[in-house]
Amino acid sequence: MAEVKSGDVVKVHYTGKLTNGEQFDSSIGREPLEFTVGAGQMIAGFDAALPGMNVGDKKTINIAAKDAYGETDETAIIEFPKEHVPAEMKLEVGQQLTLSNEQGQPFPVVVKELREDVVILDANHFLAGKELVFDIELVSIGA
Known part of the structure; x- marks a missing residue:
């Protein structure tokens, strides 16, 4: 065999x-x-x-x-200014989003934490x- x-x-x-x-x-x-x-x-x-x-x-x-x-890459944890989040968008911890890099290529992120002025996003593979x-x-x- x-x-x-x-x-x-x-x-x-x-x-x-x-x-x-x-x-x-x-x-x-x-x-x-x-x-x-x-x-x-x-x-x-x-x-x-x-x-x-x-x-x-x-x-x-x-x-x-x-x-x-x-392994989890700490450089893939992103602080995203809340001022760049559309006002109508309601974010929740654990929510999956798609961002675009400088070349316009989409990449998935997960909302890890909501702070007063920034949203902490994780771009690591889940x-x-x-x-x-x-x-x-x-x-x-x-x-």
Whole structure:
């Protein structure tokens, strides 16, 4: 039976959870996820878990933050002047917004804190700084 190796195109079903058991994503009920192992299409820890698996194999892996979406980057915490927030916009802690950078490219942020004169926004990926747990089932190897 063929084992997964770097460069193989694979299809997997997965369920992603935080260490407290809270689920953040799953392919169950959808088409399996297809990607090329070792091509950098997946977070490093997920990619590294596939080599050696056979079709039908299931495993649960823990991925440290550094091998997932990275550690929380303090430089991605933004103090946004309230004077630049439209008066009709009601902000709440936890609210997701989209800002644009200098090149006009959109990027997501989350309202972390509301202060008198500034809004504290977090532009880190929502899973940055978190250890992740994935249940993986190898569905197929090859196209």
